[in-house]
Amino acid sequence: MAAMSGQVWVSLISLGGVVLGGMLSYLVQYRTQSTAERAEQRRQLSALSEARRSERLALLERFIEVAAEAERSAFSRPSEWDDTHAWYLTTQGVMNRLWVAERLIRIQFPLSVHDAARAYFLDLNRTVWEGLPDGESVRDYLEDNRLAFLDAARAVMG
Numbered sequence: 728m729a730a731m732s733g734q735v736w737v738s739l740i741s742l743g744g745v746v747l748g749g750m751l752s753y754l755v756q757y758r759t760q761s762t763a764e765r766a767e768q769r770r771q772l773s774a775l776s777e778a779r780r781s782e783r784l785a786l787l788e789r790f791i792e793v794a795a796e797a798e799r800s801a802f803s804r805p806s807e808w809d810d811t812h813a814w815y816l817t818t819q820g821v822m823n824r825l826w827v828a829e830r831l832i833r834i835q836f837p838l839s840v841h842d843a844a845r846a847y848f849l850d851l852n853r854t855v856w857e858g859l860p861d862g863e864s865v866r867d868y869l870e871d872n873r874l875a876f877l878d879a880a881r882a883v884m885g
Contacts, residue, residue, distance in 0.1 A: 782835065784884065786831055786835055787884070790825070790828040790829065790831075790832055790844060791877075793821060793824045794825060794828075794847065794851060794873075796821045796825075797822060797825050797855055798851065798865065798866075800814070800821055800822075801851065801854040801865045801869075804818075804854075804855065825848060829841075829844050829848045832844040833845075837883060839879050839883075840879045843875045843878075843879040844876050844879075846872045846875065846876070847872040847873055847876045850869050854868060854869065
């Protein structure tokens with residue numbers, strides 16, 4: 728009977744060791760899997776953040792490029808033109824692209840950046856289509872809102 732009692736204890740201790748080993752193995756695997764999942768989530772968030780930053784940068788580049796074309800149109804604005812004039816036809820396309828780029832700024836950026844882009848766009852639009860009084864410089868007229876837009880964009884882009 729004592730021998731059997733010893734065998735039961737050995738069996739129970741062995742079973743306890745198996746259970747304890749299994750639990751430890753499960754905990755290690757669970758912890759490893761959790762760590763791997765968190766690392767993957769961080770990687771995905773980082774990739775998404777970088778993709779959004781790239782999209783924003785491309786959009787800023789597009790807006791600035793088209794705004795520069797619009798400024799050139801304002802500088803070259805003839806004193807007399809109509810809707811068949813080559814300047815008008817070219818400028819109409821530029822201003823339409825600038826309008827679209829400005830709307831995309833609203834979608835992709837905080838309102839502070841859009842508000843600055845909108846003010847710059849409105850100044851450009853007014854300068855292109857209405858011109859400026861004699862003696863006023865296109866560059867000087869646009870400078871404040873251009874710089875405000877660039878500063879707002881830089882603050883958001885970091």
